[in-house]
Amino acid sequence: MIDSLPYLKGSDFPSITRNKLEILQVNLGYVCNLSCTHCHVNAGPKRTESMTKATMDAVLAFIDKHDIHTLDLTGGAPEMNPHFRYLVTQAAERGLKIIDRCNLVVLLEKGFQDIAGFLADNQVEIVASLPCYVQENVDKQRGKGTFDASIKALQRLNKLGYGLADTGLHLNLVFNPQGAVLPPEQQGLEYSYKQHLQARYGIVFNHLFAMVNLPVQRFGSVLLSTGRFDDYLQLLKDNFHAPNLDKVMCKNTLSVDWQGFVYDCDFNQMLNIPLGCRQKIQLAQVSELTGNPIATLQHCYGCTAGQGSSCGGAIS
Ligand code: SF4
Ligand code: SF4
Structure with missing residues (x-):
């Protein structure tokens, strides 16, 4: 894989500063049952990095000391961390809003088939990747058979009450463009997803998050190896929308890696760009x-191109 970091330096991106910290996004490791082409963390079945219970306890101690309202769990497949249930249960006891960034297919894997019920019992919001509602496109990006498995998983989640009115069980889907283009307008795309998934598979969900692919890790490497990196970066710059600067996710979110080191965001984590001096969550001070x-x-x-992009999709 080609490292995109050297190609991202010499930046003229405007300087921005942090607001009050509200969200902790914790990467539980790089183990994943899939190996998607757009993956910005380069996760996969052969990765072994996984957060320990001791580091989870440090994360919980940080939460206890500070005014954090949301714990956003990511990976890899966060559910594949052996201590996933421990962390979720502890966070639920503290009354936090918990988000699980789920690839859906994992809910059908051997040994994980009761995870959906566990998430529902703990009122965990699910943010699930479904990069398209067309089978061919999903299988191309995520691997053969992933579309059918995703549909089955979504139907299972609906049966548990996810995505239905008045259950409080939120199910949001994530769209990523197939290639080096910006996503379409989020609201219109959400409408198309809802129409198609309901009519064809009887699936309902709350919202669609349309995300921009950032040129880092596996996607950055693909762009570099196919000679499209500069054009893609130019596309992002040509579509710079200044009002998005106030709403980028790093303003109120802190990203924690599987070893407990902290970063401004998940992308900086993958590029190994530390927050100030390299430090672990045990030493991080919100006041600073x-x-x-x-x-x-x-x-x-x-993050600022067009309608903008964050962990919650478009930002303008
Ligand atoms: S994009 Fe998500 S599901 Fe796909 S390999 Fe990466 S972490 Fe796994
Ligand atoms: S979220 Fe990360 S990638 Fe996006 S603007 Fe902030 S630091 Fe940059």
Whole structure:
């Protein structure tokens, strides 16, 4: 894989600073049952990195000390971390909003088939990747058979009450473009997803998050190896929308890696761009974060292009 970091330096991205910290996004490791082409963490079945219970306890201690309202769990497939249930249960006891970034297929894997019920019991919001509602496109990006498995998993989640009115069980889907293009307008795309999935498979969900692919890790490498990196970066810059600067996710979110090190965001984590000096969550002080400059490079143009992009989809 070609490292995209050297190609992102020399950035003219405007300087931005942190607001009050509200969300902790925790990467539980790089183990995943899939190996998607757009994966920005380069996760897969052969990865072994996984957060320990001791680091989870440090995360919980940080939450106990600070005014964090949301714990956003990511990976890899976060559910494949052996201590996933421990962390979720502890967070639920603390009354946090918990988000599980789920690839859906994992809910059908041997040894994980009761995870959907566990998530429902703990009122965990599910943010699930479904990069398209057309089988061929999903299988191309995520691997053969992933579309059918995703549909089965979504139907199972609906049976548990996910995505239905008045259950409080939120099910949001994530769209990623297939290639080096910006996503279409989120609201119109959500309408198309809802129409298609309901009519064809009887599936309902709450919202669709349309995300921009950032030119880092596996996607960055594909762009570099096919000679499209510069054009894609230019596309992001040409579509720079200044009002998005106030709403990028690093303003109120802290990203924690599987070893407990902290970063401004998940992308900086993957590029190994530390927050200030390299430090672990045990030493991080919220009081020192507010107002601090955010470490930005050229990939940040992915968060501000067009309708913008964050962990919750479009931002404008
Ligand atoms: S994009 Fe998600 S599901 Fe696909 S390999 Fe990466 S972590 Fe796994
Ligand atoms: S890539 Fe990270 S640091 Fe850059 S703007 Fe986006 S969220 Fe902020």
